[in-house]
Amino acid sequence: MKRFKAAAVVLVLALAACSGGGDDETTKAAPASQADIDKAMQTPTELTFWTWVPDIQKEVDMFTAKYPAIKVKVVNAGQGEPQYTKLRTALKAGTGAPDAVQIEFQYIPTFSLTKSLVDLRPYGAEAQKDKFVDWTWSQVSGANGEIWAYPQDTGPMGMLYRQDLFDKYGIEVPKTWEEFAAAARKLHTADPKVYLTNLASNQNGAYMGMLWQAGAKPFATTGPESVTVNLNDEVAKKVGDYWGGLIKEGVVSADPDFTDPWYQALNRGKYATWLTAAWGPVFLTGSAKSTSGKWRAAPLPQWTAGENKAGNWGGSTTAVVTGTKNPVAAAKFAEFLNTDPAVTKRFATEQFLFPATKALLADQSFTGLKPEFYGGQTVNQVFSDISGTVDTQFQWPPFLDQAVNDWDETVGKSFADKSDTGAALDQWQQRVSDYAKNQGFKVGQ
């Protein structure tokens, strides 16, 4: 599939390149009045909703039970990239695009740049702000205050660790990255077959989460056609050199994740920790059954002792697609799906989506769960607390595919080859800035 992916990226970029420009400047549409909204919600309408959340029909039914005039057709058009590829082709063709779509946080600028998303402010989105954890709201907000989507699920990052291995080798749960590095050396010396952690060389998402935690500002949109790219500044180098150094030293592995050897390694205790997101605990329960009871959760180690900071990896939103004939109904659908207490609770307990709403993150019946896989620890509580510490300033570039592709070929490659990560960071910076300039962006630092 990798092959197809590369081809797809090229095609997608070609498409993105030829679809820019020509449109009018976005202007804030006049807010829809309550009467307009009521009328739209009582008019028989069919919405198409693209999402890859399994069994989401149950949640959608809760919406149609409240608004019987509206029918929602749920389509699973693939998870992540395959869906985006389809969405772009459909938008380009002008037919076949859905009304509402599931979209990951990191892709919002990419799609809002091409004017593919509807600003939700006219449909009352601003009033929903306080229901969501702060950082998730800033993730869905545009440079001019637009609101592009409603947060659905999140992935604040923490550390899952093997209590049994820590006990066996006398390792304390590291509180800082310095302690983490020392523990990595100690563990690998004690047993050369075990690594304190694995930083996957193919996983840009986890790496971006690390940058996020360190307070890096790799990308920022500073105007309609100007961006900043800082992939090799001081903070970025600190993170890159830290991981590049540990991998080069051989005390941290860099195996590709979500592959057969990686699953095997998790099951056999090759890695004593997995630095992962809030969706990690449930995922691990399903894919490393043989290690049940041995894992615990903790926040990520910190760059400065005593601090409490985190990044995010993954999670998604519901957005409304430009060109929909029913923007009011679609916007209200997206709102209901992600703010209604019963629906969001169902997402968290049935589909194990990690919540984005403050109410649910404070809900005892969610945070108080004590899964056996984690020895009865209240894992949700740990990640709930972490969610409150995620930096609100982090931004994604409007050309994510390219940035990720270039990362794979520079920084990721340096992890896999144990080569110079510092030089790879410079290359990454160079490639991404060159690309942005070629696309007509003003690039600053």
Add this chain to the structure above:
Amino acid sequence: MKRRSNLLTIGMLALLVYFLLPLFWLVVASTKSTGDLFSSFGLWFTADFHLFQNIGQVFTYGDGVYGRWLLNTLFYSVVSAGGAAFLCALGGYGFAKFRFRGNSTLFGVVLAAVMVPTTALAIPTYLLFSKIDLVNTPWAIILPSLVSPFGLYLMRIYAQDAIDDSMIEAGRIDGASEMGIFFKIVLRSLAPGIVTVLLFTLVATWNNYFLPLIMLNDPELYPITVGLAAWSSQTAGGGGSTGDLLALVVTGSMLSIVPLIAAFLLLQRYWQSGLSAGGVKG
């Protein structure tokens, strides 16, 4: 006189192992439960033989959508392969046996088309099809798959050798129409070549991923490749995914190659003679 090179034999055996190992892994892995899949040695069976439970689950998960995908794939590939083989036979015969203006130029165009990867054409095809509302229908998969430049090339080469000009002349003298000659005389002699093209297109359509990925939005229309990829991405990465589907992806992949292997074994005789006949005079 028999001469054997040990080195060559060992080399061939090594290659054999290299090619069969992934297949063997697939067979072994599809007999395991999700728990065993990653906690036991990958290349051997475990005590807990889970194959039949897995197969059962593959066909029942998501209201039995896998069976639907299998039928879709079968339908797309058989129709595409049959259609493509027929068109190639017609075209190849025409190129080989009829002299007309632009014959060699047109054939040059066909040869050039062999070089264009179908993946590169997927998005332009989508834009075209969306104009005539064929997107998200089975036609969107079948129509592009009917075109096989390589098959046409193969059939021309094959027809040149396999059809004797005197046979056609004899037909004409006896008063048969050109179509009659094609269907009654030519088609029969071309059979081995047709089977070759049939198998080529069958495999190509069976394995086609990018075109259906772009064209289809409705899971009910997916072929197996896109469906399995959807399951697979559902297991990996965030958003409430669990590892439960992993065993199904593996078993589903194993099942998806069984019909292809069966097709090859059944049509093997024709396939071999077709390939070699085409290769004598190029």
